[in-house]
Amino acid sequence: AQKVTQAQTEISVVEKEDVTLDCVYETRDTTYYLFWYKQPPSGELVFLIRRNSFDEQNEISGRYSWNFQKSTSSFNFTITASQVVDSAVYFCALVVNTGNQFYFGTGTSLTVIP
Amino acid sequence: DTAVSQTPKYLVTQMGNDKSIKCEQNLGHDTMYWYKQDSKKFLKIMFSYNNKELIINETVPNRFSPKSPDKAHLNLHINSLELGDSAVYFCASSLLPGLNTGELFFGEGSRLTVL
Numbered sequence: 001a002q003k004v005t006q007a008q009t010e011i012s013v014v015e016k017e018d019v020t021l022d023c024v025y026e027t028r029d030t031t032y033y034l035f036w037y038k039q040p041p042s043g044e045l046v047f048l049i050r051r052n053s054f055d056e057q058n059e060i061s062g063r064y065s066w067n068f069q070k071s072t073s074s075f076n077f078t079i080t081a082s083q084v085v086d087s088a089v090y091f092c093a094l095v096v097n098t099g100n101q102f103y104f105g106t107g108t109s110l111t112v113i114p
Numbered sequence: 115d116t117a118v119s120q121t122p123k124y125l126v127t128q129m130g131n132d133k134s135i136k137c138e139q140n141l142g143h144d145t146m147y148w149y150k151q152d153s154k155k156f157l158k159i160m161f162s163y164n165n166k167e168l169i170i171n172e173t174v175p176n177r178f179s180p181k182s183p184d185k186a187h188l189n190l191h192i193n194s195l196e197l198g199d200s201a202v203y204f205c206a207s208s209l210l211p212g213l214n215t216g217e218l219f220f221g222e223g224s225r226l227t228v229l
Contacts, residue, residue, distance in 0.1 A: 045204065101159055
């Protein structure tokens with residue numbers, strides 16, 4: 001069975017602080033994909049990143065970076081120098097190659113205080 | 115062009131009524147989904163269709179009936195609406211997971227309020 005755990009329900013930081021959102025996944029499949037989505041207060045779900053299980057390279061995109069570690073089954077997301085516009089609910093998701101659906105975590109609500 | 119579009123965006127109705135939400139995607143994807151997001155923001159999959167064939171049918175009351183007339187459309191019909199059906203319903207599409215798995219593309223959501 002597949003599972004995604006986002007243990008942090010809510011996080012508040014002050015603007016310009018760095019923040020890391022945790023994502024831990026469970027699967028016995030060796031081929032899988034991990035995703036992060038952002039849901040701002042306006043409600044739409046915005047795709048941020050996809051990573052496959054064979055690519056453990058960390059990725060940086062502007063102020064966003066992702067740390068994929070198979071040894072700990074984690075795919076953490078760090079926002080550097082947070083801004084108010086980063087306030088949103090962030091979802092981590094997993095798809096396995098032998099499956100047919102996306103497994104979502106319960107989301108982490110991030111509030112960036114000006 | 116909107117990749118995944120769903121209508122209506124807002125729906126307010128009385129208990130016991132029947133309502134439908136429509137979804138269309140122009141991405142050429144073969145798989146479409148309905149998700150329900152409750153007030154706690156949990157995203158729960160309801161149904162998934164691949165090329166008009168139902169492939170996921172989670173534990174959902176049979177008052178909910180999806181219909182896929184073609185692979186670009188997946189509609190959701192809800193009979194005898196109940197207060198607990200109030201939520202945001204998201205339509206999404208993707209390539210079939212397992213075959214060059216790409217990301218899910220979501221519609222903007224349809225906020226259903228049952229009074």
